[in-house]
Amino acid sequence: MDHPRNVGIGLDFSSNSKRGLTWATENLIRSGDHVFILIVQPKGSETGLPHLMSLWSETGSPLIPLFEFKEEKIQKDYGLTMDTADVIGVLDNLNLHHDVLINVKIYWGDPKEKLCEAVNKLELHSLVLGSRGQGTLKRALLGSVSNYAVNHAMCPVTVVK
Incomplete structure (x- = not known):
């Protein structure tokens, strides 16, 4: 039997990140895996959240099990x-058809840094990101989260177009 893997999926709720999620569920994730949905909110969005959430602004939220994340109140409490x-x-x-453990982790800050931090802290074996499809000039000026992750993450990174 294969050992369970820790698979991270970066999600910003754009159509591209949703494609990455779908690709991962159809092509990568297998029974027994531990799936981490990684959401990075822009720095400053934690302002105005309940006091409890300000505790997590540096380290990210505690792991949120899927059954709990599905509650609208929980999403609102984390500023989503x-x-x-x-x-x-x-x-x-995915949960219905595979025996996987799914948790959500929410970070605040620069997605490039926070996703690489998640790779290390959660000991991810793989990271899946959707491509934003920026042109060469825009990517050069603004930087690319997926490009940064490919070059800095300490695990394989799959970028889904």
Whole structure:
């Protein structure tokens, strides 16, 4: 029997990151894996969150099990304002068809740094990201989260177009 793997999936709820999630569920994740959904909120978005959340602004939230993350109140408590229904549908389907453990971890700050931090702290064996599809000039000026992760993460990184 294969050993369980820790698979991280970066999610910003864009169509590209959702494609990355779908790709990972169809091509990478296998029974027994531990799946971490990694959400990085922009720095400053933790302002105004309940006092408890300010405790996690540097280290990220505690691990949030999928059944708990599905609760609208939990999402609101962590400052998530996007529609998560389709993502939760994909995760529920993954949970139904594979014996996997799914947790969500929310960070605040620079996605490049926080995703690489997650790789190290969660001891990820693999990281999957959706490509934002920026052009060469925009990527050169602003930097690319996926490019940074490919070059700095201490595990294999798959970038899904």
